Amino acid sequence: MHADEHSHIKNEQMKVGLFIPCYIDQFYPNVGIATLQLLEKLGCHVSFPLNQTCCGQPMANSGFASLSKSCDKNFVSNFRGFDYIVGPSGSCVLHLKEHLHDEQHPGEAEHIRKHVYELTEFLVDVLKVEKLNASFPYKVGLHNSCHGQRGLHLSSMSERNLPAFSKPQQLLNMVQGLELKMPSRPDECCGFGGTFCVFEEAVSVKMGKDRIADHASNEVQYITGGDTSCLMHLEGILKRNGSKVKTIHIAEILNSNA
Amino acid sequence: MSHTSTLKHAEAAAQFINDEPRTNWHDETLWFVRQKRDKAAHGLPEWEQLREWASQIKNHTLSNLDNYLLEFERNAKANGVTVHWAMDGADHNRIIYDIIQKNNIQKIVKSKSMLTEECGLNEFLHTKGIETVDTDLGERIVQFRNEPPSHIVLPAIHLKKQDVSDTFHEHLNTEKGNNDPQYLTEAARQHLREKFIESELAITGVNFAVAETGGFVVCTNEGNADMGAHAAKIHIACMGFEKMIPKAEHLSVFLRLLARSATGQPITTYSSHFHKPREGQEMHIVIVDNGRSRQLGRADFRNSLKCIRCAACFNTCPVYRRSGGHSYHTAVAGPIGSILNPNIDMRANADLPFASTLCGSCSNVCPVKIDIHDQLWKWRQVLVAEGYVDTTKKVGLKGMAFLLARPRLYRFAGKMGRGVMRLFPWLVNNKLNPWYKQREMPAPPKQSFRDWYLQNKK
Numbered sequence A: 001m002h003a004d005e006h007s008h009i010k011n012e013q014m015k016v017g018l019f020i021p022c023y024i025d026q027f028y029p030n031v032g033i034a035t036l037q038l039l040e041k042l043g044c045h046v047s048f049p050l051n052q053t054c055c056g057q058p059m060a061n062s063g064f065a066s067l068s069k070s071c072d073k074n075f076v077s078n079f080r081g082f083d084y085i086v087g088p089s090g091s092c093v094l095h096l097k098e099h100l101h102d103e104q105h106p107g108e109a110e111h112i113r114k115h116v117y118e119l120t121e122f123l124v125d126v127l128k129v130e131k132l133n134a135s136f137p138y139k140v141g142l143h144n145s146c147h148g149q150r151g152l153h154l155s156s157m158s159e160r161n162l163p164a165f166s167k168p169q170q171l172l173n174m175v176q177g178l179e180l181k182m183p184s185r186p187d188e189c190c191g192f193g194g195t196f197c198v199f200e201e202a203v204s205v206k207m208g209k210d211r212i213a214d215h216a217s218n219e220v221q222y223i224t225g226g227d228t229s230c231l232m233h234l235e236g237i238l239k240r241n242g243s244k245v246k247t248i249h250i251a252e253i254l255n256s257n258a
Numbered sequence B: 001m002s003h004t005s006t007l008k009h010a011e012a013a014a015q016f017i018n019d020e021p022r023t024n025w026h027d028e029t030l031w032f033v034r035q036k037r038d039k040a041a042h043g044l045p046e047w048e049q050l051r052e053w054a055s056q057i058k059n060h061t062l063s064n065l066d067n068y069l070l071e072f073e074r075n076a077k078a079n080g081v082t083v084h085w086a087m088d089g090a091d092h093n094r095i096i097y098d099i100i101q102k103n104n105i106q107k108i109v110k111s112k113s114m115l116t117e118e119c120g121l122n123e124f125l126h127t128k129g130i131e132t133v134d135t136d137l138g139e140r141i142v143q144f145r146n147e148p149p150s151h152i153v154l155p156a157i158h159l160k161k162q163d164v165s166d167t168f169h170e171h172l173n174t175e176k177g178n179n180d181p182q183y184l185t186e187a188a189r190q191h192l193r194e195k196f197i198e199s200e201l202a203i204t205g206v207n208f209a210v211a212e213t214g215g216f217v218v219c220t221n222e223g224n225a226d227m228g229a230h231a232a233k234i235h236i237a238c239m240g241f242e243k244m245i246p247k248a249e250h251l252s253v254f255l256r257l258l259a260r261s262a263t264g265q266p267i268t269t270y271s272s273h274f275h276k277p278r279e280g281q282e283m284h285i286v287i288v289d290n291g292r293s294r295q296l297g298r299a300d301f302r303n304s305l306k307c308i309r310c311a312a313c314f315n316t317c318p319v320y321r322r323s324g325g326h327s328y329h330t331a332v333a334g335p336i337g338s339i340l341n342p343n344i345d346m347r348a349n350a351d352l353p354f355a356s357t358l359c360g361s362c363s364n365v366c367p368v369k370i371d372i373h374d375q376l377w378k379w380r381q382v383l384v385a386e387g388y389v390d391t392t393k394k395v396g397l398k399g400m401a402f403l404l405a406r407p408r409l410y411r412f413a414g415k416m417g418r419g420v421m422r423l424f425p426w427l428v429n430n431k432l433n434p435w436y437k438q439r440e441m442p443a444p445p446k447q448s449f450r451d452w453y454l455q456n457k458k
């Protein structure tokens, strides 16, 4: 935990580098906007390095980690010098934490690995947010993305015999009017899985359909989560089937105006 | 319905899912087993500690395997057991065939042993005109149907009551359409009882081999290993060399973990300890390598040999539950199979490490703490480096890597109508694109986040 190490830094003195993963930049700019506004509301000094592209995960998870070297380099040159790097995607953040390397700048790469945070963990562990001025009067189902949960330990896992907690739930509980509904399988994978979603199309879609059915049985209006990739996959299925259920990134809910 | 071993996982899985109600049933049945496991695991405050101990004992054993194997051999021999060493599956099968020939054996019963599946023992003996009878109920069912098991603990889990009824009607002459489990089990029991009584040779697997005593433990719920071994004049126990544990006291860790992880039972109905042949009986142990020493030499993958074959990783795997064991086209399916089988044949099994979303649930349930999903990731790197991944994938990802390393080009591609095609080659909006088959594309926004930022924040 690096929170304590920096607990003396006041929010406004914190130099936060905003990491917006490539598919959010391209397809879901609102998620980026919500993340930026939320961090600023909480007093952080946020900048968005303009030459960022991607964390390299799509290549690495497909077995081409060797190809992501230049991508890594680009990441390091964009994000060196920040106190924290924050991104609204558990899966990209996990990838960076585990695999970001730069032979020419090993120290800077290490600093990034140790100071890159997924949004909800940053809010809970570093900013220690206890209340939010947000309201979202809907029935919402939470999708725990695997990489956020099992990789970054954003919440306890149903398999393990350890005390229960959930950082995203803790934050959602601060939102006025929001009625949180957990699916019967609280941490089953949605089936996105990077290139798995196309190379194993049948299983991927079936997994997504099953997650949706689980949430739908709670009559939720929204499915939220910390990973846009999972949500993009679920949204694709919901839309194809003409469902009224919508997906929304947790940053958008936490930033929603009261 | 015969096993189609040539299909890759994705294709076989798609076929499986074609029958959606059956897929749902398969998923729910195994999820139920997973929940029973959770209940059993969460009921023991020391659960995580037990996992840690099991992992450490296995790690220690694997690093000292040569010594423990020799100690085991010494002690087993002193107990009057004949110990055989088999380099590979063929060796294993030959050793067993020799014993059969020497003793002029006709009737063989076999309790569950995934190792004999791995070595293809039944098929081999069949080519020699010798039939083995699998005595585990599930295994007998799939054997009648000429199918391989689809799960290492629940071999016939892909079949419904109706399928079993049809199979028994055909092979055991049960009443057509009678799906009553009790009736069907009774028919199997009568049938198997006869086989036990007639048998001259019993083949069993081994769950744990204890170096210090030269004894071994076989765990079953049906008692069929015991029925076989106690009735036949020869008992052959087959084991992969990783079944070793140093001391009998270590069983207290593993026996508590095994059944809880497998089915949620506190312990298997029968945990039978074999040490020496009874009067007039012959006892053999066949210790098999079959690629295990190669795996032991792979630093990233060696600890896959800690596996105690509980199948918890199968039951929890969201991909396995929705694709069925046969889609993995190997004796040991599921997540653990996907990290063991590339070691046995990289080319034939190159698809398996990709048959996962890397969700990590497998590593969390594993009672011996194998980092299964990390090993899946590492196998992907190895398979790509060794050239076992098809070129279209390679070209696509190379193009993507090129673009993502060049911020300007990336932005330009993005501007070309949010250039999905070049950025995310799998998100192309056409009928050939697997994304689009059952999912809509995200609607392209007017501007990227970066453009918004430049307009509003700079």
Ligand code: SF4
Binding pocket: B261, B306, B307, B308, B309, B310, B311, B312, B313, B314, B336, B362, B365, B366, B367, B368, B369, B370, B372
């Ligand atoms: S890898 Fe672990 S969970 Fe899977 S079968 Fe082996 S011991 Fe059980």
